[in-house]
Amino acid sequence: MAINEDEESRGQEQIRESLLQDENSPADGEYEPSQKSSQGHHWMVYFSTFVSVCGSFEFGSCAGYSSPTQSAIREDLDLSLAEYSVFGSILTFGAMIGAITSGPIADFIGRKGAMRMSAVLCIAGSFCIYFAEGALALDIGRLATGYGMGVFSYVVPVFIAEIAPKDLRGALTTINQFMICAGVSVAFIVGTVITWRNLALTGLIPCVVLLLGLFLIPESPRWLAKTGREKEFESALQKLRGKDVDISQEATEIQDYIATLEKLPKPKFLELFQRRYLRSVIIGVGLMVCQQFGGINGICFYTGDIFETAGFSSSIGTITYACLQVVVTGIGAAFIDKAGRKPLLLVSATGLVLGCGLAAIAFYMKVHELSLQAVPILAVTGILLYIGAFSIGMGAVPWVVMSEIFPINIKGRAGSLATLVNWFGAWLCSYTFNFLMTWSSYGTFILYGVVNALAILFVIMVVPETKGRTLEQIQAAING
Known part of the structure; x- marks a missing residue:
């Protein structure tokens, strides 16, 4: 059914003044309230960002794995060029599937749930590669890490954008890309001095840190508000902004914005x-x-x-x-x-x-x-x-x-x-x-x-x- 353009224009006009007025827009059109975010202490925002970008580092580790290991893997497992090309490229095939499904998954089980699922898949994939004795196990492990990588590529920047106050969001969101590059670079460097099997196990480190850290950080307040979890929403927002900060205005504006957003037509x-x-x-x-x-x-x-x-x-x-x-x-x-x-x-x-x-x-x-x-x-x-x-x-x-x-x-x-x-x-x-x-x-x-x-x-x-x-x-x- 065609979109009602008058309805869309009215909906967008209602939120025009409340949208973020800078280039660093939050992912998925999320709103940043007008309350001064410099109030309070942001240590929980910093810590939550650190935990989430462990997923970005794992992303980079997976992407950089194949470069320093090609000769050794082909020699040890007697792989043909075609077999190794499948191994190298199936990562991106898995990531493609992960990226397609990441939005619905993150909306259904939450941002933390999506990151937790991705970390588990990356750990399983790393073990598959470590114990591989042939092309099939290698490809299964690579596909699993690729899928987790694809979900990370969506959910990490979305999570950071949804928890960060306006004056910090630009700087914090750049950490996502920086950590991806850092993960690639570390894999390149470490891969020159350790075996390809041991290099696969290095991917466990950021995943373990992420899994443990997720128990200590709050869920995205905006996701909680979208799903109608009022008490959890306010608790998470308070934890992120600081216990002495008045969050009433911010909480009200987020909820009003989300209610208006839901009224906008969503095209097929x-x-x-x-x-x-x-x-x-x-x-x-x-x-x-x-x-x-x-x-x-x-x-x-x-x-x-x-x-x-x-x-x-x-x-x-x-x-x-x-x-x-x-x-x-x-x-x-x-x-x-x-x-x-x-x-x-x-x-x-x-x-x-x-x-x-x-x-x-x-x-x-x-x-x-x-x-x-x-x-x-x-x-x-x-x-x-x-x-x-x-x-x-x-x-x-x-x-x-x-x-x-x-x-x-x-x-x-x-x-x-x-x-x-x-x-x-x-x-x-x-x-x-x-x-x-x-x-x-x-x-x-x-x-x-x-x-x-x-x-x-x-x-x-x-x-x-x-x-x-x-x-x-x-x-x-x-x-x-």
């Missing part, structure tokens, strides 16, 4: 493609295509093998890669509200094209035996430029833009669609990478370079700048 999936929403959907989905089809997961998953193929030390290259990723991600997070979204995307995509170009030249020279002594340094420079460029913008900015451009009544479904496209691209890229490298090493990087060049055109022609504008201004400009 196909209605996302009607004219009034089409541009925002194109922007959100298009940025996810640019992010994933430019090659990031293939290069991230198989970094060690790329360095070895180029004739460079896998250990040194991987450690350098890992350190660079963390530092540049931190820089990008610091500048996103100063430089703007669009400039960071353009700088990032340009760096990706240059990085792919250098790597392509290096592998072309190796194949044709031209200046072989220059091949390793060119390849390493290209890969490091690529990961630095990705970390500064293309890694995080598409998620920020996506959270800003969708009207509140389509945010859930449209966000799920964009997330699905993202994980599908991650799976396809990671699965095909080894086959592409076998086909043509330099051709692989030329292909990725072309995709990133097209991303530059997409950003210039389609993506708006959203810095310094209210959500209403952004959405009116895009969907009006």
Whole structure:
């Protein structure tokens, strides 16, 4: 049934004044009340954020696992290239399923319940990999960790956005992306000095910390309010804001906002493609295509093998890669509200094209035996430029833009669609990478370079700048 546009306009007008007036909008359209959040002590908010981002660290650990372990796993278990490609890429397939189901799960059993379930699956998956004696057990373990990773990718930032006061939310939500990069980097570095089985067990550490921490932190007050648990809602909010803080105004405004939100029409999936929403959907989905089809997961998953193929030390290259990723991600997070979204995307995509170009030249020279002594340094420079460029913008900015451009009544479904496209691209890229490298090493990087060049055109022609504008201004400009 078509959406009643007059009803939708009235509903949005009722909440226009109460929506958050900055770019760092909470996930799923959640509301941040007007009460000054600088009152009271925020130690419980900090602690709750720390506990939840253990899931982000586990996300990164799972993503980074395959890069330093490829040679050892294939040798120990006698896996073919095709079998290892399935193992490497099935993580993203599991994450795709996890991302699709994460919203309903988090709404049904709560944010804490979803994180608890994800941690248990990641622990089970890690043990499967540790005890694996063949491809089947490896794939089952990888699929389980991937599913948990997909749920974490949704529920952790949502939980942080729902518990954090306005003046802290921007800083706290950036910790999610930073911890993902930290998890990847630690896996890269530790994987160079311990066996692949023991590396699988390191994923247990953040999961155990998360499981224990969940007993000590409150559930999201907004989820409790949505489910009608009034006493638990007030108790959780009080615990987060401090026992001496008057939460009555904040509690009332949250409940009023949620009641109004429930009245807004929720379009069906196909209605996302009607004219009034089409541009925002194109922007959100298009940025996810640019992010994933430019090659990031293939290069991230198989970094060690790329360095070895180029004739460079896998250990040194991987450690350098890992350190660079963390530092540049931190820089990008610091500048996103100063430089703007669009400039960071353009700088990032340009760096990706240059990085792919250098790597392509290096592998072309190796194949044709031209200046072989220059091949390793060119390849390493290209890969490091690529990961630095990705970390500064293309890694995080598409998620920020996506959270800003969708009207509140389509945010859930449209966000799920964009997330699905993202994980599908991650799976396809990671699965095909080894086959592409076998086909043509330099051709692989030329292909990725072309995709990133097209991303530059997409950003210039389609993506708006959203810095310094209210959500209403952004959405009116895009969907009006």
